[in-house]
Amino acid sequence: MISTYLMYRNVCEQICAICQEQGVAVIIGGPYFVQPEVIKDWVRIPGLTALAAGEVELQLPSILKTLLAGGDVTLHQGMMAAGPQGEIRGEIAAPQREIDAVPYPDFSDFPWEAYPNRIIPVITGRGCGWGACTFCSDVTSTAGRTYRSRSPGNVLNEIASHYRQYQVSRFVFTDMKLNSNVEMWRSLISGTQEVAPGAQWIAAVHVGNEADTGLSESDLRAAAASGCVRLSTGLESGSQRIIDLMKKGTQLDSISAFLHNASAAGISCRCTMILGYPGETAADVHASAEFLEHHVEVIERVSLNRLQVIAGTTLHRSATRKSGRLAGFRIVSADSRTAQVEHRYDELETSSHRKAVMRLLTAVHRINIRELSPRAREFEGVM
Ligand code: SF4
Structure with a gap:
């Protein structure tokens, strides 16, 4: 899991590429992944498993369980990924109330x-x-x-x-x-x-x-x-x-x-x-x-x-x-x-x-x- 500012895009791309080679899942989150145009761009980084869009910290344990079990993390609110045809799956998580x-x-x-x-x-x-x-x-x-x-x-x-x-x-x-x-x-x-x-x-x-x-x-x-x-x-x-x-x-x-x-x-x-x-x-x-x-x-x-x-x-x-x-x-x-x-x-x-x-x-x-x-x-x- 990587938490990043947008300025570190190149580093994130490199980490995703290395992880892809090694078969390691990568989730990226950070403070600006709620803007549709940013999500659309970042979610397609090769090797990225999913983008955390919105506040997901209270859901993280269940998200990780799904990931480790090989399930589809985009079924959790706030997890977004690019599908096989390049379509974007998942939705932005609402602001955390509690x-x-x-x-x-x-x-x-x-x-x-x-x-x-x-x-x-x-x-x-x-x-x-x-x-x-x-x-x-x-x-x-x-x-x-x-x-x-x-x-x-x-x-x-x-x-x-x-x-x-x-x-x-x-x-x-x-x-x-x-x-x-x-x-x-x-x-x-x-x-x-x-x-x-x-x-x-x-x-x-x-x-x-x-x-x-x-x-x-x-x-x-x-x-x-x-x-x-x-x-x-x-x-x-x-x-x-x-x-x-x-x-x-x-x-x-x-x-x-x-x-x-x-x-x-x-x-x-x-x-x-x-x-x-x-x-x-x-x-x-x-x-x-x-x-x-x-x-x-x-x-x-x-x-x-x-x-x-x-x-x-x-x-x-x-x-x-x-x-x-x-x-x-x-x-x-x-x-x-x-x-x-x-x-x-x-x-x-x-x-x-x-x-x-x-x-x-x-x-x-x-x-x-x-x-x-x-x-x-x-x-x-x-x-
Ligand atoms: S909206 Fe709030 S946080 Fe933003 S500059 Fe104005 S006072 Fe500061």
């Missing part, structure tokens, strides 16, 4: 000695409570299609078990948006130190427009007291117009307040940003630079990325539908092996846009060369 039933990850064979410190990833829910950002491929991935939360007790028990079993007190919550379920978020804040004394943790949050996001000044002070040392959030742009085009569901003044409150509480803040969204002009990039210039003291790291268009996202679908109607923006080609969609945006080639990008890069650099606060240092490179 996520409290999934066993805790077993790290007993993990080579801890190869790492400078012990950090364990924990996920409290699948999907994102907002789920609307047009560019986001997390919410078109296998586990991201709908939002489902574990129960707070189940998550706190997992943290306690890792703390006891592996002497780990640093955790990274890998949820797309840890405050999707505000009850869960507040339960972690109130319960983490009880189950893992001295614990430190980091997470990503969405500073949305809901009446209660769980990110008030007092919430953030409580989060810091419970061991939160870094929060990452999607700023994406310093232009409200672009943020609205992205359907990000955030307001710049709320993000500004969040950054000031989190920083005052002692939490290191990281922002992600996107450059080159359709409709972006030099003025929008200047607005992004200006936002960073005004928040140098309260942002510790910026991750600035050129827009990537991923197959299956709302952005990809609408750019394909509106082909020729997004001024200067066009889809050039789509690769179903990797789900990467090549695009062009003429505005990026203008000298005014380039100048604005230089200003933005300078602002990003000014932030990223700063020393990290000591509390967040242990997590450098993690998120």
Whole structure:
């Protein structure tokens, strides 16, 4: 069984070829095998027995029994294979509902000695409570299609078990948006130190427009007291117009307040940003630079990325539908092996846009060369 990102296609092909020679069955799964065009392409890899499409972990024991008995695994939901005529058999598994039933990850064979410190990833829910950002491929991935939360007790028990079993007190919550379920978020804040004394943790949050996001000044002070040392959030742009085009569901003044409150509480803040969204002009990039210039003291790291268009996202679908109607923006080609969609945006080639990008890069650099606060240092490179 191989779990893979799409970028490792060539390696997967080679493994399948070797296994075919040796008569060994291969099942491949991973986070993006729920997009029909990707499935259609991958399922035909020579030597592949079946593709795991969707969340199948609770069914895995019975799938493996069928496989070992020489049966047809595509009779299990979520197992897909190419038939003798090249037809595709099987269907995508629906999102897993009983996520409290999934066993805790077993790290007993993990080579801890190869790492400078012990950090364990924990996920409290699948999907994102907002789920609307047009560019986001997390919410078109296998586990991201709908939002489902574990129960707070189940998550706190997992943290306690890792703390006891592996002497780990640093955790990274890998949820797309840890405050999707505000009850869960507040339960972690109130319960983490009880189950893992001295614990430190980091997470990503969405500073949305809901009446209660769980990110008030007092919430953030409580989060810091419970061991939160870094929060990452999607700023994406310093232009409200672009943020609205992205359907990000955030307001710049709320993000500004969040950054000031989190920083005052002692939490290191990281922002992600996107450059080159359709409709972006030099003025929008200047607005992004200006936002960073005004928040140098309260942002510790910026991750600035050129827009990537991923197959299956709302952005990809609408750019394909509106082909020729997004001024200067066009889809050039789509690769179903990797789900990467090549695009062009003429505005990026203008000298005014380039100048604005230089200003933005300078602002990003000014932030990223700063020393990290000591509390967040242990997590450098993690998120
Ligand atoms: S808030 Fe984050 S995870 Fe949720 S849809 Fe937007 S980008 Fe994706």
